[in-house]
Amino acid sequence: MPTPHIADRSCLTRQSPTLRSILRDATAAEHARLDAQLGALDLCKAAEYCRFLEINAAALLPLEQSLVRASVRDILPDWHDRARSRAILRDLARLGGTPRLLNAPALPDRFAVLGTLYVLEGSRLGAAYLLRKIRQCSDSVVSDNTAFLVHGVGRPLWPSFLAILESHCSELADENDIIEPARRAFSLFRQAAALS
Template structure:
């Protein structure tokens, strides 16, 4: 008997192309330049604030009791304020189920891992509370356990993957809007 694939593994596979598209889009930002870094933060802020507001409205305490501590909205707002850039208002984005909430949170928590890699390109004189908010292995492991506990049916996996792809799309569209490069569709 073979072991069933983990929810994380299923989400990673289902969102691989969307994730790669976002990585490519954000790879074009110049993080060691103040203006480029400001553009990068603006491109990150819209989707992050939108997704976090949707999770806050859904109130996932039963799923993830430490959700408020995971939020990075205040960090990115502070960094943008230090760069004299206004934080964008969240877009409408509904989360209507536990599975959808977990798909959104999966992307948000995964972006911490990417941020940790990008943070080394940001000069020390630029505000970097958001990008240097390192992922905590214990929290990532807890999220993986939550995913496996709550995403057990094919329908739940599909809903989570759809929500995750929708968040990746928010990030991709924002990178196109704020980036200085042409992004291929």
């Protein structure tokens, strides 16, 4: 009998055989909780919009640093076009906000990098939704400082990330190797939202 290929034990054996669907299902509850925490903010009010950016920056900045330390460019050669630390710091500087940076976990292998990237790149989908709402706000302090939310709009960053994510499917022996880092990334955002 032939030795089963490693993919036979991983995502390819599932009914919805994509890493994206595995990650989405595994983190849906975390996303819903985060959505509820951030959704309580009225982003049309400058102070609450600033708080929204501070929460995002508290987790995003250290996570992006961890990704760089884990050589994210080896997986995503266009990382330079995806990193949003500068954009969010620009918005915060103009709004007078100061993020309290959290400690992001080290990312020991490519699946930890991919799980973390799933959360950060996926957050662009929510950002596009929020941007549409913010564009209707009357306060120009809010609507003129959207470098973070607007970042990457009009470029196919999400589909191109998904193509790279799925290209690693057959090498994944244990789904938890990618799910746990994604959960940890969500957890850092939730921790940031809980900071007073």
